[in-house]
Amino acid sequence: MSINWHKFGLNPKRNPKLVWGSSLGIGGLLYLKIWIPVTGIEIPCVFHELTGFYCPGCGMTRAVLSLLKLDFYQAFRYNPLLFLILPMYITYTIANKKQMPRISNVIMSVMLIVTLASGLLRNIPAFVWLAPTAIR
Known part of the structure; x- marks a missing residue:
């Protein structure tokens, strides 16, 4: 063979x-x-530069760099959204490949809501722990 x-x-x-x-x-x-x-x-975040607010993706590059070093704690501190979206995206991809449109649409809707909520909450003082920060 x-x-x-x-x-x-x-x-x-x-x-x-x-x-x-x-x-x-x-x-x-x-x-x-x-x-x-x-x-x-x-590459700076244009949204943050113009408005002073954090977008849902702020800190994502630093989070990926931390993950490449296997520093999960610091990656979470930079952008916790990555740890929520990644498993949902994998599930969405599997549902899409298996041609399950209802499930994939629900997962996509949940990802959109979680992303928007993350972008809003990380700019409210009570949820400052969602903002991209380093270990101090």
Whole structure:
């Protein structure tokens, strides 16, 4: 029995999603692990720069960097939304692939509500613990 290794290649015509996903993943890792540490230049949050309020995604880059270092506590401190949305997104993807539109629509609605609630709550003083902060 032989394995046809040529079928596993990153051929853009056979596997365009795999090629694009791999390219984005590699580009993201290069940005996070090389560009930011070497230059110190990050992409700022335009919403925060203009309004002074935290958006639901503020701190997400730092949270992913902390996860790459396996520092889950600090990742949670930067953006706890990541820990809520990621399992829901995985469940949504599975429901979508299994062609369960009602379940996938409900999960997408819940993700939208949780994201909007997170964006609103993290700017209220009583929920300051949701704002992106570092260990002090």
